[in-house]
Amino acid sequence: MSLPDDLARFLFLVPYVAQQRNGVTVRELQEILSVSRADLAKLLERVALVGAPDGSPDELVELYLEGERVHVALPQRFTRPPRFDVREMVALLAALGPLRENAPPSIAERADVLTDRIVELASERAAALGKTVGDQVRILSDGIERPEVLRTLEQALEQGVAIEAEYWTASRDSVGTRRIEPAGLLQVRGAWYLIAGDQKTFKVERFRAVALGDPMSETPDVDLEESRRRLEELDMPWGDTEIVLRGGEGQERRFRWGSGDAGLRRWVRAQRGRAEVTEPPEARAAMVAETRELLERYTAE
Template sequence: MPKTSARLLSLLTLLQTRRDWPGALLAERLDVSPRTVRRDVDRLRELGYPITAAKGPDGGYRLTPGTDLPPLLFDDDQAVALAIALHHATATGADIAEGAARALTTVRQVMPARLRHRIDALHVTTVEPPTTRPPARAGSALLMTISAAVHAREILRFDYGPGTEDDAPPRRVEPHHLLTWRGRWYLLAWDLDRHDWRTFRADRITPKIPTGPRFTPREPPMGDVATFIAARFRGSDPDAGTADWPCQGEVILHLPAADVAPYLRDGIVEELGPGRCRLVLGSWSWHGLAAGLGRFDADIEVVGPPELRDAFERLARRYAKAALG
């Protein structure tokens, strides 16, 4: 590669790593004169890269967004990370599978052979939990519309759900966060008519255009969005200020900890000896917790609390009745 071309690629790489670059620092990093830096910047501009220059004795350069997308330059780690992310795009819950596949093809075509071999060796199979309904996908245009309202802090109006009546008034919310939870996209917003925080499935939202006036963001519920969302989907009391399961119990299972651990999502298991382990687990209800523990098909000793013991007793009577027909 000619020296000038190599230097242009090095200059472009530097401009992509930080917002502003003093001209003298660029010249020092590239081991050239400030005049050469100015000439190389002009060459990059001719290739379509929008680079602005700051005036003054300590003037510098900035790579800014343009109207067209110029060629991009990635190092090896960035290119591999991008390819892996595109491989997993179908598991994000966004309807971008086709675009991700085309983007991966484009990136692969310009990769050097050493990287293509690494990417081609990466075979990923996305397995989703079986369901009686097809997974709900949120379109990229919808996600961008919601995200724009969140970023602009503008009130969003939308019809919600497939069964929305024609004369039903649209929902009016202050959109605060667009988030994902187990493969689905949700909008966390303050409902202006219900005066409460609500979560809305993005794939059920039909936005009304234009958006409303700007609003002043409220403090996140529970002080943290992630904590609030975990509490909401677990059925916890938001006023409790924690995302823990509303019902949490402790038992001793007559099974080795190694046989129990693979089937736990967020429980705590401790080995007690040969064939016994201590398990702390949570659920949305005491009956749900007791029934969930029964799936291990082993003897159970309840450590506590009494509500869990009562739930086992009620389930035992119910199952005995069911066994008698």
């Protein structure tokens, strides 16, 4: 037998024999590999101990003959789960933290399970810190979406069906019923949005009720990245709040804000006087009240 033939047989033998708790009979392997008993013995002798050149004995793959059965002993790294040190575990839990808190329910549930699994696989020192680290990782979110609404929207997207929804329209301060063909879910600046097949955008926290509807005739073809760009650039004509952003030489830009009120006020403060809330009156009044409260706090003697 040539070396390439030996290698091919070895790569077959290891996983095949390893799956059998009591090994595999010599006769069965002769038939599968189409080799004589003498050739099988030579193969086992040639690849009796295989592994990395710098590996220790417990890192070698061992094929051996015991009576009329062939067995395999795998290295510990093949049979033992990985153990994470403190830095590895903290990095993984930090990445999972936002998914546990602000992802759609199905993803959040999987992130919770994976978090527990990572802690189980951590070293003793790392495991002691595990839950603490996982519970301390948060991201800011202005959305107040209900999990059951997000779950139904997820199901509609997975199943390719429309939704029947009761949706609150802020500009009219009224709740209406509508059929929506969903194209995607996006999270922008801490709030979730449903992108419809007609490219309309619905803020998820404004859904009062959502139910699965009839199948869609075709999958909506919507550029979700373009929808995200519009949301991130605050270009939301359906938004309730008008903002004026002033630049140099008298330049100004007017746009409407469609995200959460807390996020709006944070953003306006970050513009250091360049941004002004102009309407509706209640949004402007809320901005004024918060600004006065901050001013009083920092000017109080």
